[in-house]
Amino acid sequence: MAEKKKEAKAKKDAAEKVLTVCDATQQMIDLTRKEGIETIFDRAQTMKPCPIGAEGSCCKNCAMGPCRVPPSKKEGEPQKVGLCGATAETIAARNFARMAAAGSAAHSDHGRGVAEVFLMVAKGEIPGYGIKDPQKLVQVAMDFDIDVENLSTQEIAIKLGELCVAEFGKQEGELTFTKRAPLKRQELWRKHNMIPRGIDREIVELMHRTHMGVDQDYKNLTTQAARAALGDGWGGAMIATELQDIMFGTPVPIKGNINLGVLKDDEVNIIVHGHEPLLSEMVVVACQDPEMLELAKKKGAKGITLAGMCCTANEILMRHGIPIAGNFLQQEMAIATGALDALVVDVQCIMQSVKESAENYHTKVITTSPKAKMTGAEHIQFEEHDPVTTAKQIVTAAIENFPNRNKKKVTIPKQKQDMVIGFSHETINYLLGGTFRASYRPLNDNIIGGRIRGIAGVVGCNNPRGVHDEDHLTLIKELIKNDVIVLTTGCSAMACGKAGLLLPESAKQYCGSGLADICETVGIPPVLHMGACVDNSRILVAATAVVKEGGLGDDICDLPAAGAAPGWMSEKAIAIGHYFVASGVYVLFGTTFPTTGSKKFTDYLFNGLEEEWGGKWDFEPDPMKMAQKMIAHIDKKRAALGIDKARERVLMDMEMRRELDAV
Ligand code: NFS
Numbered sequence: 001m002a003e004k005k006k007e008a009k010a011k012k013d014a015a016e017k018v019l020t021v022c023d024a025t026q027q028m029i030d031l032t033r034k035e036g037i038e039t040i041f042d043r044a045q046t047m048k049p050c051p052i053g054a055e056g057s058c059c060k061n062c063a064m065g066p067c068r069v070p071p072s073k074k075e076g077e078p079q080k081v082g083l084c085g086a087t088a089e090t091i092a093a094r095n096f097a098r099m100a101a102a103g104s105a106a107h108s109d110h111g112r113g114v115a116e117v118f119l120m121v122a123k124g125e126i127p128g129y130g131i132k133d134p135q136k137l138v139q140v141a142m143d144f145d146i147d148v149e150n151l152s153t154q155e156i157a158i159k160l161g162e163l164c165v166a167e168f169g170k171q172e173g174e175l176t177f178t179k180r181a182p183l184k185r186q187e188l189w190r191k192h193n194m195i196p197r198g199i200d201r202e203i204v205e206l207m208h209r210t211h212m213g214v215d216q217d218y219k220n221l222t223t224q225a226a227r228a229a230l231g232d233g234w235g236g237a238m239i240a241t242e243l244q245d246i247m248f249g250t251p252v253p254i255k256g257n258i259n260l261g262v263l264k265d266d267e268v269n270i271i272v273h274g275h276e277p278l279l280s281e282m283v284v285v286a287c288q289d290p291e292m293l294e295l296a297k298k299k300g301a302k303g304i305t306l307a308g309m310c311c312t313a314n315e316i317l318m319r320h321g322i323p324i325a326g327n328f329l330q331q332e333m334a335i336a337t338g339a340l341d342a343l344v345v346d347v348q349c350i351m352q353s354v355k356e357s358a359e360n361y362h363t364k365v366i367t368t369s370p371k372a373k374m375t376g377a378e379h380i381q382f383e384e385h386d387p388v389t390t391a392k393q394i395v396t397a398a399i400e401n402f403p404n405r406n407k408k409k410v411t412i413p414k415q416k417q418d419m420v421i422g423f424s425h426e427t428i429n430y431l432l433g434g435t436f437r438a439s440y441r442p443l444n445d446n447i448i449g450g451r452i453r454g455i456a457g458v459v460g461c462n463n464p465r466g467v468h469d470e471d472h473l474t475l476i477k478e479l480i481k482n483d484v485i486v487l488t489t490g491c492s493a494m495a496c497g498k499a500g501l502l503l504p505e506s507a508k509q510y511c512g513s514g515l516a517d518i519c520e521t522v523g524i525p526p527v528l529h530m531g532a533c534v535d536n537s538r539i540l541v542a543a544t545a546v547v548k549e550g551g552l553g554d555d556i557c558d559l560p561a562a563g564a565a566p567g568w569m570s571e572k573a574i575a576i577g578h579y580f581v582a583s584g585v586y587v588l589f590g591t592t593f594p595t596t597g598s599k600k601f602t603d604y605l606f607n608g609l610e611e612e613w614g615g616k617w618d619f620e621p622d623p624m625k626m627a628q629k630m631i632a633h634i635d636k637k638r639a640a641l642g643i644d645k646a647r648e649r650v651l652m653d654m655e656m657r658r659e660l661d662a663v
Contacts (some may be wrong), residue, residue: 017045020329020468022498024260024413028333031411037360039332040351044464049592056092057597062212067091070597084213092598093218094210096574096605097225099594101206103575104228106348107534108199108236109371110276111243112168117278117384118243119161122154128282128388131157132249136426140242144176157246164239170198177234181540182547184555185584189230192223192612194582196231203228218601222609226582233579238537244315248281251318251422251531253431253524258497260330261416262323263339265407267303268296270398271325271334274346275532277315279368279382280308282391283344284320292395299402304395309334310349311490311532318422318531326498327469327491328569329462332357338409342398346382347372349461349570362404366394419502421493421529425541431522440542440549447560448551448643451514453483454634455546457539457580458527460565460573461491463591469495471566471590471623476501478627480526483512484634487542490533492567501527536576539563540583553641557584557614560637562630566590566623577617581605584614586633588626593619 015033019041020026032039052058052068059082060066067082069091081087086094121129131137131153138148141156144163148156167175174195178186189195196202206228209215215224245251263269270287272280286292287306296304307325308316316322325334328349334340335357342364343354355376358365365377368390373379380397383390423431430438446452456479462468472495476486480501488496496502501510507519507526519526530538543556552559563585565573574594577587595602596619610616620626638644 018467019464021470021473022259022330022415022468022495024415025326025330025333025468027411027413028260028336032332032336035360037336037357039336039357040329040353040464049465052597054592054594055597056095056595056601057088059086059091059094061094061210071599086216088598089218089601090216090221092595092601093221096595096601097206097210097221099571099574100225100229100578101203101210103570103572104199104232104236105203106572107232107240107575108168108203110347110534111199111236111238111240112165113276113278114240114243115161115164115168118247119158119165120384121247122157122161124154126385126387128285129247131246133246136242136250137246140246143180161243164243167235167239168199169201171201172197175199175231175235177238178230180544181234181583182544182555188555188613189582194223194227194230196227196235199231199235202231218598219604222604225578226613229575229578230582232575233537233540233583237534238540240534241531241537244277245424248277249319250426251424252427253420253422254318254321255418256317256321256323256421256497257416257418258324258326258494259415259417260325260334260337260413262305262307262325263334263337263412264302264305265339265410265412266301267305268299268301268341268399268402269305269307269339270342270344270395271307271309271340272312272316272344273309273331274350275311275348275534276346276369277312277319278384279346279387279390280312280316281319282387283394284316284322286388286391286395289392289395292392292399295396296399296402299399301399301402304399311534312346314490314493314529314532314535318529323416324494324497327462327494329464329468335361335363337412338362338406339412341401341405342366342394344368344394344398345372345374348572350374361409362401362406364397364401366397368394415498417498417500419497419500419529420504420525421497421502423487423524423528423530425530425538425545428528428542429545431524440545444546444549444551446514446518450643451483451518452485453512453514453631454485454560454562454638455487455543456484456561456630456634457487457536457563457585458566459489459492459533459536459563459576460568461570462495463567463569466567466591469498469567472496473499473501474623475564475566475627476527477510478624479630480507480511480515482627482631483515484631485515486527487530487539488527489530489535489539492565493529493531496527497529501525502529533572533576536580540580543583543585555584555614558637558641560634560641562586562588562633564588564590564626564630566626581609581615581617582613586616586618586630588618588620588629590619590621590623590626592621
């Protein structure tokens, strides 16, 4: 009896717990619970994380274990080691390194796919794709020392494609994009033997070193983890971003909208979910095809609505203004609207449960990548040589499914929020510098003058161990209130979009006076949406541009800047965090931290690294405290630069700038 009572109470508590600050998501949680359909929000209540695994104290790298080496509870009790003698710090470091390897592999394999398609496009082998940004093609080609003066656009593109593909398998030398970093950073990387030789090589070596009986020095493992992660940030992810921009267009600010309310009850609804824009770019075209629209009408629909989810959403939103249906924790919710005719997925962050959720409705789950199939789902393979045909097949399947929709089961939340997105590094340069002289100078001046206190990158996932979206929003609101401008990507960017923080008008409501003035003058939101998670490489490029502009030190670690992923959950987030730390940034993670089982290793990440690399890790589950720590770090950097006293309150116009230059 007592057991039953306990169970009932646990159920009641779970039902009353605040799970999201997104009203549309809350509406769907209520609905799925009423219908008895289980979602991730329910599973997060009933399945608790394994405490030993969560803190990195479980080693399952060989069959003598798994060995569990949690921290000793009692004073004086000896710390357990694995059967092979592996210490807690070695085990935690190996686990952490493997996360970084997997995350780097995910981004980089995406980058490789883009590079291969880019090369085919350059050779004219793929109908429908082309070079949309020839100017960026030339700029990137120059990084690779391609003779842009004497080659045609096509020749440049072919050469660039070949060199980018080769970056993955390179065995010697240094990854080309690492030369974009400030010189001081490059020297530091060389000193610590951290510059990646080839993208694949560093990941393979990291997997080797974490195999049973190989690298047993947690510091040495941390360095190789950085080498692999740098091969992501300054390699695979950067190649993905740059080549996607050249092929599909470099984002410029456009209006878009977000949340489940973008779905329509009288149109065919298709969501593209995942990460690679290669296919979704063509799905965008196919949805506007008169033949497809005609077919949709024939089936009784008024039109076709295409929306995105997760990072694919960010990609097509930034380039085409295609709406976003939601972020990571909303994938099952989109199905529960009963109005989704096809969920088209490629790779990464796709929950296996979507297939199960779809069983309750008419939604067709369509997989498209040979790398990511799903038992029971329909598979329409993305044929890269003929993306138009694949895209049309997919759209046709969705249209054919429209008549199967059960109108009685349709509940589309009303929430739909406007936003301004698409702040690439190039756009920020242009917007802040003005039409005549694209430059980061005004940004640097305003940081030096104190109107902008510093820069924060807030990125990363949703994690149902916390309240959906809440940690991102609390943190970001506190930062902008304190005049810290925020750059955002991934699911964090979507949380901001849903809350209205990506509108220029939000500056007045949420920002401190310095940042509010600037946003108003330039006409930008205080939170700049820079794209998908691979586009965190844009933040590296922007940070480097700020360093090179001058006046704020000569390395990324000198900048009054900090990064955070308050709701992280993916291995990709560890890779991103580690390449930012290795690039000199102070990075905070929320929710949980995967190494706390070893005090020694965690101390090294949180304290020891700063002396060696200028950047460091930290963990803070409370978003308000996280904001305070970031601001304190920004202020520390301002003091080191000698700009902590600066209180220039005048926003410079071009004339004043010329006077300043003349001095
Ligand atoms: Ni990033 Fe994009 Fe979202 Fe996290 Fe997943 S979608 S790549 S990993 S959950 S931010």
